[in-house]
Amino acid sequence: MLVCGISAQAKLKIGFEVSFKEPQAHYAEVQMDISGLSKNYIDVKMPVWAPGSYLIREFSKSVEGFTAVSGGHQLRSEKLKKNTWRIYTIDAKSVRINYRVYAFEISVRTPFIDAGHAFLSPTGIFMYPDHELALESTVKIIPFKGWGTVSTGLKAVEGFTYMAKNFDILYDSPIEVGNQEVIGFMAAGVKHHVAMYGVRNYNAERLKVDMAKIIEQLTAIYGENPNENYTFIVHNLSRGGGGIEHLNSTVLGVSRDAYQTEDGYKGFLSLVAHEYHHLWNVKRLRPVALGPFDYENENYTTNLWIAEGFTAYYENKIMLRAGFLSPDDFVSGMISSTAAVMNTPGAKVQSVAEASFDAWIKYYRPNENSNNSSVSYYNKGEIVGMLMDLEIVHATNGTRSLDDVMKAMYVQCKLTGKGYTDAEFKAMVEKISGVSFTEFWLKYVNGTALIDYARYLGYAGINVHDANEGKNIPYLGLATRKTDDHIYIVAVSRDSGAWISGLNVGDEVISLDDVPAEPAVERMGTLLNKKVGDIIKVKIKRDDTTLEIKVTIKASPNFRLVPEMNVPASEVQQKIMRKWMGI
Numbered sequence: 001m002l003v004c005g006i007s008a009q010a011k012l013k014i015g016f017e018v019s020f021k022e023p024q025a026h027y028a029e030v031q032m033d034i035s036g037l038s039k040n041y042i043d044v045k046m047p048v049w050a051p052g053s054y055l056i057r058e059f060s061k062s063v064e065g066f067t068a069v070s071g072g073h074q075l076r077s078e079k080l081k082k083n084t085w086r087i088y089t090i091d092a093k094s095v096r097i098n099y100r101v102y103a104f105e106i107s108v109r110t111p112f113i114d115a116g117h118a119f120l121s122p123t124g125i126f127m128y129p130d131h132e133l134a135l136e137s138t139v140k141i142i143p144f145k146g147w148g149t150v151s152t153g154l155k156a157v158e159g160f161t162y163m164a165k166n167f168d169i170l171y172d173s174p175i176e177v178g179n180q181e182v183i184g185f186m187a188a189g190v191k192h193h194v195a196m197y198g199v200r201n202y203n204a205e206r207l208k209v210d211m212a213k214i215i216e217q218l219t220a221i222y223g224e225n226p227n228e229n230y231t232f233i234v235h236n237l238s239r240g241g242g243g244i245e246h247l248n249s250t251v252l253g254v255s256r257d258a259y260q261t262e263d264g265y266k267g268f269l270s271l272v273a274h275e276y277h278h279l280w281n282v283k284r285l286r287p288v289a290l291g292p293f294d295y296e297n298e299n300y301t302t303n304l305w306i307a308e309g310f311t312a313y314y315e316n317k318i319m320l321r322a323g324f325l326s327p328d329d330f331v332s333g334m335i336s337s338t339a340a341v342m343n344t345p346g347a348k349v350q351s352v353a354e355a356s357f358d359a360w361i362k363y364y365r366p367n368e369n370s371n372n373s374s375v376s377y378y379n380k381g382e383i384v385g386m387l388m389d390l391e392i393v394h395a396t397n398g399t400r401s402l403d404d405v406m407k408a409m410y411v412q413c414k415l416t417g418k419g420y421t422d423a424e425f426k427a428m429v430e431k432i433s434g435v436s437f438t439e440f441w442l443k444y445v446n447g448t449a450l451i452d453y454a455r456y457l458g459y460a461g462i463n464v465h466d467a468n469e470g471k472n473i474p475y476l477g478l479a480t481r482k483t484d485d486h487i488y489i490v491a492v493s494r495d496s497g498a499w500i501s502g503l504n505v506g507d508e509v510i511s512l513d514d515v516p517a518e519p520a521v522e523r524m525g526t527l528l529n530k531k532v533g534d535i536i537k538v539k540i541k542r543d544d545t546t547l548e549i550k551v552t553i554k555a556s557p558n559f560r561l562v563p564e565m566n567v568p569a570s571e572v573q574q575k576i577m578r579k580w581m582g583i
């Protein structure tokens with residue numbers, strides 16, 4: 001596991017105790033014991049972000065009541081900066097630190113506590129001694145009365161006491177405390193536990209079988225499963241979504257009703273496939289910048305399109321290989337995703353490498369113009385993964401695929417004990433494929449070239465055409481939403497008629513050519529009966545002022561990609577198709 005250097009004070013011992021006096025008020029009581037002190041002060045710090053979620057979250061904002069004592073005497077302490085406290089220990093050899101953490105944000109990456117359970121996302125709970133991330137620590141959980149179960153990937157010592165070899169492991173090990181149901185099963189020779197919090201609308205036996213299929217398929221790619229045990233922490237809420245990866249566990253947010261429909265159930269399995277794949281891709285096969293971690297500052301990388309985008313791509317491939325998607329479903333889904341990226345104006349502005357580097361300031365802080373100025377490294381990375389995969393399979397005449405690259409890079413990272421650079425990943429792609437990927441990198445990784453979908457999917461005998469080609473579909477460039485019987489603009493597309501004429505997000509649309517606005521303004525007959533080049537009067541209300549803005553109608557720039565799956569494919573194309581899909 002990654003550590004951040006050799007401890008300067010190797011004799012320091014760290015022990016935490018977490019209890020819950022007022023869970024209904026959303027508080028955790030944290031006690032941190034440090035012994036073996038040899039200096040006259042010690043600084044302790046709270047991380048400012050959670051690995052896997054690239055945003056400075058300022059966890060120290062939720063800390064209250066910081067005190068330090070030794071031998072029954074209170075020690076002087078002061079806050080040096082937003083996440084750092086200094087304790088003046090004088091001659092004390094040990095110190096006991098107490099503080100409270102307020103936790104009431106529902107997400108997979110932030111602590112949450114209420115009367116029903118406690119979810120401890122470690123970077124938002126535990127402090128660390130400055131420059132001492134390599135230290136071992138123990139964590140004792142004292143459940144609130146009536147709570148009887150603790151679920152975590154940490155190694156158990158005894159009872160509800162756990163051990164972490166260093167702070168990287170501690171911060172990578174979320175803890176669920178309460179009365180969650182725990183489902184156990186074996187897959188790929190590894191014991192798995194699924195800790196289910198919330199209303200139980202699932203079929204546990206079905207989950208055991210289907211989750212095991214996904215785990216087995218992913219393990220087959222890499223040839224080994226690096227864990228002895230793995231924990232899924234699943235929060236089943238009225239509304240839920242998302243997941244975050246950890247070293248030998250994951251946290252999933254799921255709508256409790258998702259299991260009741262086929263689409264919802266497959267959505268859950270896709271989430272499982274995505275987060276479980278991170279066991280290799282990100283946690284072990286990782287960009288060089290993502291470990292050892294700096295918990296105080298941004299950790300920049302241009303390779304989240306591999307770390308997250310490829311993981312998004314593989315969740316579809318694994319769903320296919322595990323039998324949850326048909327080949328037609330898989331291809332249709334990939335083509336829809338391709339069109340979605342091509343129809344994002346920001347994809348012409350920001351490269352996927354730039355999207356990765358700027359994740360800290362853009363991806364998690366979207367605004368009304370994000371669709372025009374940026375592209376998701378998840379979505380674009382997924383498509384880059386598909387293109388790269390098809391190019392490798394084509395170049396090797398159906399004998400190698402992206403699977404071989406991912407496995408080789410996993411082995412390389414394992415042997416070297418460090419992450420890869422962009423150049424190293426490219427070199428491995430070229431080694432496996434036997435061809436240069438320099439132009440590919442220039443166009444699709446560091447550039448904003450239009451995706452040549454026909455070429456790449458054509459390798460596998462899939463003909464794809466743009467159903468909108470040659471059509472002049474009237475287009476304003478607006479997205480609207482009805483709220484309290486009023487219709488508001490929520491997005492304006494770059495270079496559209498609406499953009500050029502000055503329609504704004506937040507404007508209330510009253511009418512088009514004096515015809516009362518409908519919720520979906522772009523589908524109004526008044527617009528569709530116009531021709532490209534015509535002018536339409538759009539009446540709006542802005543800041544309680546009624547305005548009439550003339551908009552010159554332009555042709556829709558959007559692609560509508562349609563596959564032809566029944567076209568006879570050559571023997572070579574069929575071979576490429578089989579290798580690409582892995583079935």
